Amino acid sequence: MSTSTPAPQTPEGRPTSMPPVGRVATKDRPHGGVGDRFRLWWDAQARPTQWLIGVPFLIFIALVPILNIPVLTTVGTNFGGVMAQFGMIALIAIGLNVVVGQAGLLDLGYVGFYAIGAYTVAILTSPDSPWNQTDEWLSKDWAWLAALPIAVAITSLSGLILGSPTLRLRGDYLAIVTLGFGEIVRLLADNLDELTGGGQGLRGVAYPRVGVTEELPNGVFSAGNAAGTLNSGVWWYWLSLVFIVISLLLVGNLERSRVGRAWVAIREDEDAAEIMGVPTFRFKLWAFVIGASIGGVAGALYAGQVQFVIPTNFNVINSVLFLCAVVLGGQGNKLGVILGAFIIVYLPNFFLGRTELFGIPINGNEIASYRYLFFGIALVVLMIFRPQGLIPVRQKLLAYGRELYVAARRAAQAATRSGSDDGARPGAPAVATASGTTGAARPTAGGTRTGESTTDGEETR
C-alpha cells in the first residue's frame, strides 16, 4: 500500500500507518492508546454482546441521579435538576455535533434553534401567550407532547430558512452570519412583546401531566415535585435520555449512510467533494436542518422543565458554551460530545456549595463562579494540545460499511491471537491502518498484511 504522502514516524522510529484522513491531524499522536484498545475490543464483540453490555450501562447512567453516589452528587443544588440540564445540553451537543463535527460548518448561532424550539412550545401552551392553544385544540394534559412535533417542525423550517441563503458562505463568514441569526432570534423574542412577552418572558408552559397522585396534583414532571430523590429533575432527565437515545440512533444511522459520507467529504474538502459529484449544498442544508430539529427538541424540553422562557437565557454566550461542549468532548464523536456536555454542566454545579473535597477545604462557590474562565482556558489548551477533543473521532471505513469494517477488525484480532509474525505490537498496527484509511485499505486483506505493507511503503522511498 504505497501512498503519495510520506509515512510519518513516531518518536520511536516505528513507521505508523498512513496519516488518518481526519480533519484533526492525529499524526502527532500515536495510535493504540487505551481508547483505541477499547474501541477495538468493542467492535470485535458480536451485536448481542454489545447490547448485553450497552443496555445495563444505559440503565446505570439513567439511575445515576437516584443512586446518590457520595462524591458524585452535587451539594449546593439538586442533583436531579443538574442531570436534567445535562440531558438537554447533551441533546444540543448531539445536534450541534451534526453541524460542526460531522459536516464541519461552524455554527455560532445554534442557540437560535434552541430558542425557537422553546418559544414554540411556550407560545402554544403558555397562558400568557395570545396564541395559547391549551383550551382550544391541544388537550390540557398532553399539550407539551402535542406541541413537541410542532416545535421540531418549526425549528427544522427555520434551519432551512437560515441555511438556504447562507450555506454558500464558508468558514469565518458562515460563523458570523449564524451568530447574527442567533442574535436576531433572541432580539425578536425580546422585542415582539405581544407574542413572546418581551423581557417578561412567558410563564406557565405546559409539561406532561403524568403520575398524578394525592401528594403531586400536577404529576411527576411539575416543578412542584421538588423534594426527595425522585423529583421532577430526575423525570425530565429520563425523558431527555429517551430523546438522546432516539437521536443517537438516528444520527448514528445517518453517519453510516450516504448522507454521513457526504458530510465527511464536505468537512474534509468541500471543493474536492463538489468535484466528485457530492451535491454539497444539499447535504449542508440537511446537516443544518437535522441539527436544528434536534436543537428544537432540546428547546422544547427546556421550556417544559423550567415552565418559563425568557430571552436572556438564549444569548450568544450559550452558543459558545454549546460549542465548547462539542469541542471539549471531541467534534464528530457522538459519545464524546455527550461527555463534553456532562463536563460543561456538571463541573460548575459540582463545586457549587462545596466546602471541602477529599478533606481539602475549598471555596466551592467561588470556583463555580470562575467557570467561564476555566472553560476559556480549557478551550485554548485543548486547541493547542488536543484539538480532536477528549474522545476523538476515528475515521471508519465508510466506503465499505460497518460489516466489512468489523470483519476486518475480527480478522486482525484473529491474526494477532494466532499470529507469531507480528509480535511487536499486537493488534495495534493493523487496527491503525484499518481505521486510519478510508477505502484505501482493503479490509479483508487488512489483517496480516498491513504490518509488512507499511514497511514496504517506507522502504520504497
Next chain:
Amino acid sequence: MLGMFGQYATLMLLGFYPSGNAYDKGVALTVLYLGIAMLGGMLVAGGAAVGIERVAYRPLRRRGAPSLVFLITAIGMSFIIQEFVHFVLPKLTGGTLGGVNAQQPIRLVQPEVQFTIGGAPVTNITLVIILSALVLALATDMFINRTKFGRGIRAVAQDPVTATLMGVSRERVIMLTFLIGGILAGAAALLYTLRVPNGIIYSGGFILGIKAFCAAVLGGIGNLRGALLGGLLLGVMENYGQVVFGTEWRDVVAFALLIIVLMFRPTGILGESLGRARA
C-alpha cells in the same frame, strides 16, 4: 489574519482598562492626556495581542491547524480575558480595577456642541473621534500599502509559502499584524469610552468585538478599505434602522444587513480576490 475575531473581541476589551487607568491619573481636559491615555491603551492592548499570538496561536500555526481551530481559540481567549478582568484583576489591583460593575466614568472631555450641519449638532467629542479614526485609518492604510513591512504583510496574506521563500519572515509578519490589531483596538477603546463613559465593564468587549467582526466581514476580510467601508455602512445603517424601526430593532437591522449583503456578495463588499484565494 486568521484570528480576526480574537483580536477584536479580546483586545478592545483589554484596551478599556488601561485607558481607564490613564483616566485615573488624568488631571485636565487636555489633548495631551487623551494622547497619553490612548498610548496606554495601545501599549497594553498591543502587548496583550502579541502575548496571545505567542501563547495561543503560534503552536496552532506550527501544526497547520484549520481555520476553525483558530476561531475557537479566539473565542476561548476572549472568555479568558473577560473573566480575568471580572475576577482576577480586582484581586491584583485591590478592587480598583475590574470586577462585576462598570468602572466609574472619568469624563475628560465635556460634550459641547461646536457647530451644526444641516440641523445635526456636532460635539467636540464627535470631532475628536472622527478625526482620530481618520488619522489612524490613513496611517494604517499607508503602513500596509506603502512600507516594506506592509508589503510583507500583504505577501504573507496572499501566499505564506511563497512569501517565506522570497525572504519574508512569516512569524515576524504575523506578530506585527497582531501588534497593529492590538494597537488599533486599544485606540478604538479610548474613542469608545469618550463617547460611552459608562461602557468600561468586563463584558463590554464581546458585543463590540462581534460588531467589529461584522464590519470587517461586511467589507471583506483582508481588505483594509473594505473594513472601513463596512464599519461606516454598519454604523450608518444601524442608526437609520433605529430611527425607522425603533431603538430595540437596532441590532436586528445590523445583523439582517450583514446576512443580506453576504447573500449577494459572499466575500464581503470589497473582499473578492483575496477572499476567494483563501476560502
